[in-house]
Amino acid sequence: MAMKTIVTLSAHNIFFKFRGNFTNNSFSKTHFPNFHSYSSSSSNDNGHTQSKFQKVANLNDALNLFDQMSQTRPLPSIVKFTQLLQSLTKMKHFSHSIDLFKKMCALGVPVDNYTMNIIIKCCCHLYRTNEAFAALGFCFRRCIVPDVFIYSALLDGLILEDRILEAEIFFKKLIKQKLCEPNVVMYSTMIKGLCKVGNNVIAIQLLSLMDVNGCKPNVVTYSTIIDSLCKDKMIDDAFKLFKEMVFQKGISADVITYNCLIDGLCNLGRWDEAPKMLQEMLDVGISPDVKTFSILVDAFCKEGMIEEAENVIDIMIKKGVVPDIVTYNSLIDGYCLRGEMSKAKTIFDSMVFRGLVPNVVSYSTLLNGYCKSLKIDEAMGLFNEITRKGLKHDVVTYNTMIQGLFQVGRCGDARKLFDEMHGKGQIPDQLTYGIILEGLCNNRQIEEALSLFHLMDEAMGLFNEITRKGLKHDVVTYNTMIQGLFQVGRCGDARKLFDEMHGKGQIPDQLTYGIILEGLCNNRQIEEALSLFHLMGDSKLNMGIVVYNILIDAASKCGKFDIAKGLFRDLTNKGMHPNIRTYNVMISGLCREGLLGDAKRLFLKMEESGFRPDNVTYRVLLQGYLKNNQCDDVEMLLQEMDGRGYSLDATTLSLLLDQIAGGSLNNTLLDLMSKLVPKELMNSPNFSPN
DNA sequence: GTAGGGTTAG
Known part of the structure; x- marks a missing residue:
């Protein structure tokens, strides 16, 4: 029953064209005129075909070979034709493979199970599984009994299209009706x-x-x-x-x-x-293999543990495993995450010497790094280089660049790129809209953002009609918009949108809840945030550590450190575990209160609990010491940072320089400090240590 | 001469 439904679903498909007489159609007519030019050497061609087949390395070779084969008489065997289809399929030229299959049918080549398996696979990989099922009908009409290979390919096609329920029904039907074992x-x-x-x-x-x-x-x-x-x-x-x-x-x-x-x-x-x-x-x-090592490299990089990542690369090279583009892309991303852009660029440039050509992923990774560290000119240069190198921009590179432009306030340029995307055939995705909304919001263009937000409804209505896959407001766009409204202090409108979500069937998630709490806190409505928090009681929404981090931070920032302390105690009582952010927020709070001893104790305790202090922890603690004019531990902390490969940010650095200028810190520290300052920071126009 | 599992960017 289910299979019948699937097969009859596909009324318009390639296989219905082959009902009836196969040799008497337009394909054969267009092909036979060339026949005479080859027929005289047909016996040679067979041998030639054989040897050339081994060398089919690209699309053109394959297409030429097919032309030769189809003009050879007698026609080469189905095995030879199928091998050709197979090699095209291996090169992922699925639609060409299907084209040649049609021509084979037109020539009257007697296709078999092997051929059909390949063609079904091609349809499936083109996400045209309905046509693959039509091919099943084609098998039945031609008395080809589908085998377990063919059925497996069809099953895989349904799964590829996320049609899991249909796959299950199909699978059960095969077993129940004993269509195959x-x-x-x-x-x-x-x-x-x-x-x-x-x-x-x-x-x-x-x-x-x-x-x-x-x-x-x-x-x-x-x-x-x-x-x-x-x-x-x-x-x-x-x-x-x-x-x-x-x-x-x-x-x-x-x-x-x-x-x-x-x-x-x-x-x-x-x-x-x-x-x-x-x-x-x-x-x-x-x-x-390369993937094993790449997994480790990527994981270390994501955690900022670049030294360990570089170590892994050394080991893999010693073991004779050659790092590939993926490995280096991860490493580039790692340096970008740490804001060490010159190092990231060095790795990027070194790829060529290792015989690797940076791909669009390499570019978008580096591009993202430049954007995040607000080096917009470098980013723009790189963005333009992509096309010069013969690579094509995709949604990702556009999204990254647009986000970067917004971050430095160049809304007009961002908008221009957004318009350009369409022209270049790159359809903006959900994330693009999210980025633009966020960009407009952050640049205080809230009216623009709101009108775009409502415009999206219309645009997406149309989009849905055309593709059925289309876009609609999801939790993410709601979250972004709500966050934007809060950022400009429009708490009431944010609230209204939050209420609207429910009506549109979008269930607020933990992130929505976090955004609301954070929004309220940032708008000096911490009492509101706390009462919302208490109202939620033991709800699942309150069981996230993020919620606690937001509230602890907010409470301590507005001088209610006792509440912050209470929340910190409370979370362990509820069986939750602090994360690194919790520790950072608490340490920052303790420093703010001048409780440097407690801050230091917590700092030591976190390491004992298995939380390696990160860059932020060190910066927060250092700032605490410096602001309170306590310089005893400063050198030790700087040494530790150096040992861990961490770096200083502009704020901490200028506090350090102030203390040196004031004589509280020895200027012999400058050597150590210069090791900890990313080159980018030194050259940055934003940084001017007075 | 046929099929299946793993890694990477916003």
Whole structure:
């Protein structure tokens, strides 16, 4: 029933064109005129075809070969044609593959299961799964009995289009009607689909069902679920399954399994365990690949631990694994995150010497770095370089550049780029609108922002009609707009929009709640924020550490440090754990109150609790000491910062210079300080230490 | 001559 529905859904598709007589259509007519020019050498051509086939390396070769083959008589075998389609498909020229298939049909080449499997795969990868199902009809009409390869490809197509429910129905139908015996690949594909929608429980149930049905799962089946569990931060369950696979089922893990687990550990910040897994791999004789190392490099970079990342790169090179673009892109991003733009640029430039050509991702990463550190001229230069290098701007590079322009107040230029996007065929996405709204709001162009916000409704209405995939206001755009209104002090309007969300079916999330609390706090309505907080009681919304961080910060900033302290105690009582931000906010509060001893104790305690103080922690504590004219620990803190590869910001640096000028600090510290100041800061026009 | 699992940018 379900399959029938799917097949009949696709009334307009390529396969209906082939009903009836295949040789008597326009394709064959356009092809045969060339026939005579080749026919005299057809016996040579066969040999030539054979040898040339090995060398099909690009689209043109393949198309030329097809022309030759189709003009050879007798026609080469279906195997030769299918191999050609296969090589095109491997090069991801899916639509060309389909084109050639049509021509083959027109020529009367007797296609078989192998051919159909490839064509179905092509349709699916073009997100045209309905046409793939039409191809199934084509099989039936031509008496090609679909096999487990074909059915698996179709199942994969549905999953690729996120049509998981249909995939499940299709899968069950295949079994119930005994249309084919599912094998380990088909089960694994179905499991992948279930995992894709976060249905790990059912995926695991299907895994045990396989055994019952006499189909042994393999490393792919297990790794699919292990990866999904890792992505859902259920790493302990992932390890449980991993152990079941290795020790109970005797299935060896491979490099992909380990990569999934290492990635999972990194995403949970369990740094100490990730390298242990790397060691374990080596111990059991599995060679880590570029991806293994890239995962580690990326994870370290995201945490600002560049030294560790560089270390990993050294190790991988020693092991004979060559870092690729992905590896270096992560490293570039790492330096960008630390604001060390000259280092980021050096890495970017060095890629060429390593035989790697920066791709659009490399550019957008560096571009983002320049934008975030407000070096807009460098950013603009890089943005223009992208097209000069023959690369194409995508939504990401536009979004990044637009955001950068807004950040330095160049709203007109941002707007111009936004208009340019359309002309260049880059359709703005949800994020583009978010960036523009935020940009307008931050630049106090609130009327513009509001009118754009309402305009989006119309624009998106149209968009929806055309694509059915379109845009609509989601929690993100609401959140952005609410935040914007708060930023210009329009708390009432923010509130109104918040109420409107519910009516439009957009459920406020923890972020919305955080924005509202923060908005109220910033607008000196901390009492309101606290009463909203108390009103929520033990609601899930109050169970986020972010909420506490906002309130603690706000309370201490407006002199209600006792409330801040109370909240800090309260969160542990509720079974929540402070994060690094909580510690930073508390330390900052203690310093503000002049309680430097307590600040220092908390600073030491956080490290004991497993929280490595970050750049912010050091800067906050230093500022506390300096503002209170207590300089005893300053040198030690600076030494530690140096050891950890941290850097000073403009505010802290000028406080330090003030103390040196006033004689409270020795000017021998200048050496150490200069090591801690990013070059960018030294050259920055915004920084003028008086 | 056919199919399945993992990494990267806003």
